[in-house]
Amino acid sequence: MQPTFNTNRLMLRPRKLSDLEECLKMDRDPEVTRFVPGPWHQPRIHRRFVIERIKRVYPPGLGYWTIRDRETEQFYGWVLLIPYDVLKPEVEIGWRLVRDTWGKGIATEAAKIILDHGLDTVGIPRIVADIDPHNIASSRVAEKIGMKYVEERILNGSKFMSFQSESDHLRPSLALPCRYLRVP
Numbered sequence: 001m002q003p004t005f006n007t008n009r010l011m012l013r014p015r016k017l018s019d020l021e022e023c024l025k026m027d028r029d030p031e032v033t034r035f036v037p038g039p040w041h042q043p044r045i046h047r048r049f050v051i052e053r054i055k056r057v058y059p060p061g062l063g064y065w066t067i068r069d070r071e072t073e074q075f076y077g078w079v080l081l082i083p084y085d086v087l088k089p090e091v092e093i094g095w096r097l098v099r100d101t102w103g104k105g106i107a108t109e110a111a112k113i114i115l116d117h118g119l120d121t122v123g124i125p126r127i128v129a130d131i132d133p134h135n136i137a138s139s140r141v142a143e144k145i146g147m148k149y150v151e152e153r154i155l156n157g158s159k160f161m162s163f164q165s166e167s168d169h170l171r172p173s174l175a176l177p178c179r180y181l182r183v184p
Contacts, residue, residue: 014066061117
């Protein structure tokens, strides 16, 4: 079960099918998805991709959270905390926001809540964020929420900067317990 989080200005709640159209619209902005490969300009494939991600059952405490204005409920984007098994078993954090919200600290505020939730509540020993080296804004968000640059990775032929954050009260391990890795 994913919790809902509130700050003075944001509400983060588990993403639902009712968020679909706003997610699709956000992804169609070429500036928003400039650094993220995906089916953003293939409408049918894009829709199926997002629906599958919304409907997928993630391990307890993991998933996607929709970010909304706490008072107006305006859609700002999403933040994720999901299993990421490309190089080795890990949990990934990521964020995507509509362009109107950029530069206002919203990504940092939302991502910090989810990072702390993953490390402190769920008990994940290490969380990663792989970011395109040209995406300076997302790299800054990773640093502001306390993640450290650790290495360059090549994934599917593309170069990424890998940031990590480790739990203060758990010893880091190379592999997560299986309960974090089982995704139907």
